[in-house]
Amino acid sequence: MTAFILVSDTYTGGWIWREVAARLRESGAEAYPTTLTGMGDRRRPAGPETDLETHIRDLVRLIDDVEAAEVVLVGHGYGIHPVLGAADRRPERIARIVHLDAGLPRDGDPALTLLPDQALRDRLLRAERPAPAEDDWRIPPPAPDEWQHWGSIAGVPADALERLARLAAPQPRATLTQPLRLTGAVSAMPTTGVLCTANGSSIAMVEALVGMGDPRLRALIDPRVSFFELDTGHWPMLSAPDELAEVLRRAAAGEGHRLAATVGERPRHLGPFLIIDVPESPRERVGRVDLYPPDADRPRPAVVFVHGGPVPAEVRPTPRDWPTYVGYGRYVAGLGAVGVTVDHRLHDLADYGRAAEDVAEAVELVRADPRVDGERVALWFFSGGGLLSADWLAAPPPWLRCVAATYPVLAPLPNWGLGDSRFRPAVAVRTAGRLPIVVTRVGLERAEIAVTVEEFLAAAEDSGADVEVVDVPLGRHGFEAIDHTEQARHAVDRAVRSVLGHLRS
Template sequence: MTAFILVPGVFTGPYVWDEVASRLTATGAEVHAVALTGLGGARPSAGGYGADGTGAGHAGHTDLETHIADVLTVIDQVVRETGQEIVLVGHDYGIHPVLGAADRRAESIARIVHLDSGLPRDGVPALAAVADQGLREEASRAAEGGPGAVLPPPARDAWQLWGSTAGVPGPALDLLTALASPQPLGTLLQPLSLTGAAAGVPVTGVLCTHGGAGIAMVQARVDFGDPALRALTGPRVTFFELPTGHWPMLSDPTALADTLLRAARGEGHHLTPADASEPGPFPLDVPELPAERTGFLDLYLPPSAPGPRPALLLVHGGPVPREARPTPRDWPVLSGYARYAASAGVVGVTLDHRLHALTDYGSAADDVAEAVERVRADPRVDADRIALWFFSGGGPLAADWLARPPSWLRCLAASYPVMAPLPNWGRLADRFLPVDAVARAGSLPLVLVRAGLEADAVAATVEAFLTAARTCGAVVEVIDVPNGHHAFETTDRTEESREAVRRSVRTVLRHLRA
């Protein structure tokens, strides 16, 4: 039999697990919902576990070690009283005390479940995983109150800043708000200490797709060469998706309970190692033109084309890990579009920009602006005929050009773009909101390539952008790929995909040459 130990996230206590726990116990499983100190548990006393799990004690304030001690207490109780195999489940922030406890009791843990949580690393505090810059700043200000400082829980309409509330019924959201506790800041600011003792424990990740995460996106980051995710391709690691928001224990407890039972049995999706998954080729046969490389730019020049030519700059998405190889300008899809444009008499340009994390949009925008200026200054380029084409997570970088379109920008295109922050991103600076910026686009020709089988969270941003465009009178030419997935050029080897590439390039070049 299995004993599930369920650890809640920020501001929440064991009550969030009530519905899931009842479904698990109905199958015969033993369930323990942990009351973390200050979040449903008592205040810390002078006794308890220390950093090594042996009893050094805490007195004065609650920190991450306090919560690790709370989880250790339950683990030791289960081992002492039942000897059952333990599945440790950490939701959100709860994965930090889960990993800290598993590191010290690895021999007692059968599986660790990351429930819509990050991948904490040794020496990194939980606050580093908070995507929203405003929330991090709020926590930093609150920390000035001293060791016992707390972060107030969110108001009812602000929970979405901590994760998508999609699917959570109104009464459940009311209860979540009413029972929320202030989060002791020491729990978010104290770095997690790991020895690696639990590295061999099987792991399952449960991704809640309405927040923007999904197995395909994790696989994409693995394919980028993200070293932090390399271990996730091992045989001990599985994944599940739940089509709901960040609080599945409230929005779909039945599906979550079933998923946890399947995870305990070792079921789930396995990722493919990066070295076993070569990037797919460009879907069309295009000339093998050489790239002229200068700094972070690659130019593909039209063969035997006299005089200055229009230029098309292709802006990749992300975030892309800094260590990713090949870098985006060498991805087959981008170099393929650039060579396709060059074969049609237009200078195709790919570039590497610095979007390595959600906090890097400012640096990436600077890189794009510099690339544009360098290309326009090239005597082989017609500086008055430039087009920009943004892909995927590069969508927010389009906002600068939508808000202040220069006269030489003849077209702005976007393929399967993210046009507003995804729910698990938190807030972006107003500068990077294409949904708002389109109101100032004027008569700039806009082309949007939409994947019919897009992830729900991304598709919602595209629909919001198109709604805003209709409201302000901006004209957007939409090219639909009904059976296409995100990055359909390499994921879907179909005639529909190939025709979508042909049509989108023809449309962009028509505006560029006008």
């Protein structure tokens, strides 16, 4: 007999699992939808002292009361924090931990570090009071029209969304600010990640992050770790209860996708640049900026290549030494322009502001170089770096002759918590005027990214923006290092020559 202990995200309680619990019980399993202290059960009211440890103790007591031989703990969003804390205290009872659209908190992490709503995260970090002083130990739930800031509500029926808003309870502040304390016992437990693609997560994205070599993610290659995807938003217990119940049953049985079979010895992003006959050219390093100047006797236009991310700070080599960016820099230098790469500091989703400053500083350095025609500069953004194009699209300076973007993210993904930030190219493009924009679109793009490109292109068409789309129908995200086809080579050459054409016109 398997018992599922179900722990939901902030502001919610056991009621949210009603349909999933019913499906699990119909299959012969036990199901325990949990309402933690202060989250809606009047028999367990919260007070100023209610913190993460309170919620951990709630789960430990429940685990001790369950008689089933196998206990599977399911943590949704914030719920993974008390789940991990309880599993750490009762490791001998836990058969598997399921991260349901949840992060990977470690010892010492408070839950607020994983909150998708960055505005609330910043407010808590600054210790501002979101409620009257006499009640400042609780955080009110979102307004009915604000739930999307806490994760995609894709697929949630209107009546379920109304119930979510009506039954939501204030979240005790200390449950989000108290650090999680772990002894390390949970690291040996079988684990399953259930990724909700409409909320911006996917197995492909996890594979890409692991492939970058981030040592903090190496544990995900362990054969005891499995993954599933659900094609829905952050609330699958409301939007896809049947599918979620089936996935939980399969996770308990040890099924799921293993990364060990797909993550190779050499990270994919370190594959050779697809255009193998790029001529060698000198590279000059100035701080975080590398320049590839052509052999020329007068100032030349420049193309600044802005890598994607977030790229963890520990990853080596850093992006400007990746074959793709070295290849682009040399390629444009061979065609008579100054190629530029920059190691901006987009190490985390909260770093977009700092990364934007790094890019702006790099551009000013490049424009001041006597070998550069400072009135003819193009900016070329890749992958998650695509969001950094927003400032330049919103108010293009006269010297910016072109913006390019390759397999870009052009609107924040739902679980990135950047919905109200300035980094929204799909909005900024409406004021880009006649600035030429070259978008390289790959046909085998991850669905969560492809939708942002289509949103951008629709906004560009509505506003009359000057957009050229270079399609790579069989190309994948990062195709320059992994898809060495004639189609891919043609696409890179066409995009490069189009950008240089705008610089020379």
